[in-house]
Amino acid sequence: NAGVTQTPKFQVLKTGQSMTLQCAQDMNHNSMYWYRQDPGMGLRLIYYSASEGTTDKGEVPNGYNVSRLNKREFSLRLESAAPSQTSVYFCASSGRQGSETQYFGPGTRLLVL
């Protein structure tokens, strides 16, 4: 039982490049989330998926897209990276047996030059 896994762990991009951050969970959770963490800002929700087949915008969705590929996987795509997207990205999941607790992945550190 690996919990929530994220790939890659670290990535450097040039401005304008695109990339997809991958997230998978093996806990049979219904809901999945993408956050970004910036110094002094705490965690801010980018997008979330309350259940398979649905996605909704969070607090800071601009510049991102998401895909809930199946119940296990939830990817985050940056179509044209900008330096303002330099951050640490966390994926989380919740919803097993009615539990509200969110379980987090180890994070992806992204640097956009």
Added chain:
Amino acid sequence: GNSVTQMEGPVTLSEEAFLTINCTYTATGYPSLFWYVQYPGEGLQLLLKATKADDKGSNKGFEATYRKETTSFHLEKGSVQVSDSAVYFCALTRGTGNQFYFGTGTSLTVIP
């Protein structure tokens, strides 16, 4: 709207000191409240939670009581250890599948 406000850090304490990290919230209805901990280079881990008023969450010597009258969920520990050095986040949610709202985090350093 929903929001969480927690005391700003950083907080530096000597080993075996008493810890309090304040957290207050604004929410519609009856949220569930959480404390998460983040160790350096890692993701967030659930520390404790409380789902209704007057509930006390506890884990690893940490405690927090859901106070609806003061809309607070302060984190306490009677005797901190060096291994407690981390960033602590207060959070709330309105229910399963709903958004979490996090505070900005409080960095704690415990010195021997």
